[in-house]
Amino acid sequence: MTNFNYMDFINQIIAFSPRQYKGEIKTANFIEDYLKKRNITFSIQKFKTKIPFEKKAILRADKKIIPCKSTCFVGGKIPNKNNLISSICEDSGNDNMIKYNINFNPYCNSISCASFYPYPAVAISAKDLKKIINAKEVKGIVEIEQKSYIARNILVGNKINPEIICFAHYDSILTGAWDNASGVSVMMANILQSPSTLKNVLYVFTANEEISYDKIPAYWCKGFRAFEKLYINQIKKAKKIIVIDGVGISPSSWMNKYENLKSTILFKQLDKFMPKIKRLGSSTSKVAKFLYHSELDTIKQIKEKYLVQTHKELNKEILKEL
Numbered sequence: 001m002t003n004f005n006y007m008d009f010i011n012q013i014i015a016f017s018p019r020q021y022k023g024e025i026k027t028a029n030f031i032e033d034y035l036k037k038r039n040i041t042f043s044i045q046k047f048k049t050k051i052p053f054e055k056k057a058i059l060r061a062d063k064k065i066i067p068c069k070s071t072c073f074v075g076g077k078i079p080n081k082n083n084l085i086s087s088i089c090e091d092s093g094n095d096n097m098i099k100y101n102i103n104f105n106p107y108c109n110s111i112s113c114a115s116f117y118p119y120p121a122v123a124i125s126a127k128d129l130k131k132i133i134n135a136k137e138v139k140g141i142v143e144i145e146q147k148s149y150i151a152r153n154i155l156v157g158n159k160i161n162p163e164i165i166c167f168a169h170y171d172s173i174l175t176g177a178w179d180n181a182s183g184v185s186v187m188m189a190n191i192l193q194s195p196s197t198l199k200n201v202l203y204v205f206t207a208n209e210e211i212s213y214d215k216i217p218a219y220w221c222k223g224f225r226a227f228e229k230l231y232i233n234q235i236k237k238a239k240k241i242i243v244i245d246g247v248g249i250s251p252s253s254w255m256n257k258y259e260n261l262k263s264t265i266l267f268k269q270l271d272k273f274m275p276k277i278k279r280l281g282s283s284t285s286k287v288a289k290f291l292y293h294s295e296l297d298t299i300k301q302i303k304e305k306y307l308v309q310t311h312k313e314l315n316k317e318i319l320k321e322l
């Protein structure tokens with residue numbers, strides 16, 4: 001069996017972080033080279049996309065700088081602290097009255113870019129929350145540039161009539177060891193160690209999952225919908241669709257609830273294909289919130305034993321169907 005060093009592979013991927021725009025393209029180049037060196041044939045699905053790119057994000061509380069990151073699609077001013085919201089609360093930014101915000105992830109002691117908003121917004125660390133609350137004057141400014149580029153889904157295996165389609169996205173907000181260099185490593189391990197599955201399985205290293213200006217139905221999972229558009233017949237005919245996202249910090253388990261799938265594989269026709277979609281991910285979603293889309297999502301959080309367990313689960317599930 002081919003030797004595969006998960007941790008080594010993950011470290012190589014996160015060297016390109018944040019894997020957005022140029023970082024994402026470098027990661028695609030790396031995955032392609034990695035496959036070429038191992039004589040694994042693949043094909044590329046190119047698609048056009050556009051992401052918000054932070055030019056500037058400054059927040060001051062009583063003139064003191066508060067570290068922050070932009071979490072928005074448009075730039076502008078944050079004139080006060082009136083809209084201080086949790087970024088992991090569903091629909092927290094959907095109030096039509098809100099025209100700007102300062103957001104935080106209450107579980108995370110770092111800046112967590114958990115949600116992106118259609119108006120000027122910055123994320124701060126929960127540990128700086130008091131500084132905002134206690135300040136008399138809070139003011140911020142954000143500058144966003146729209147960056148267009150050609151993203152690449154990398155396809156390995158049977159793309160004509162696969163019985164199973166398996167996805168793992170390789171882009172990231174910030175470091176993204178758990179989300180989702182870990183999932184990419186598990187999928188790569190299965191390709192290398194179970195090459196016979198390539199006859200019946202299509203493995204997709206998915207681009208541009210995290211964020212795009214594609215708003216309908218949502219800003220995330222653009223790469224999945226690009227695949228859905230071109231490979232709709234393969235999706236219809238496949239017996240099973242697997243998505244690996246966020247593994248390695250605790251044992252992985254299978255999820256098939258709508259909210260688990262909506263956040264990771266938001267096809268246009270998710271409702272229709274839902275009965276055959278399964279997500280493999282860390283079972284402890286609450287534990288995961290402390291690092292979500294933050295610089296705490298590093299290799300230190302990943303345990304090799306959980307990657308091995310995830311790989312076993314994936315392989316078992318694939319072989320069951322073939």
Ligand SMILES: [Zn+2]
Pocket residue numbers: 169179180209245246
């Ligand atoms: Zn993810």
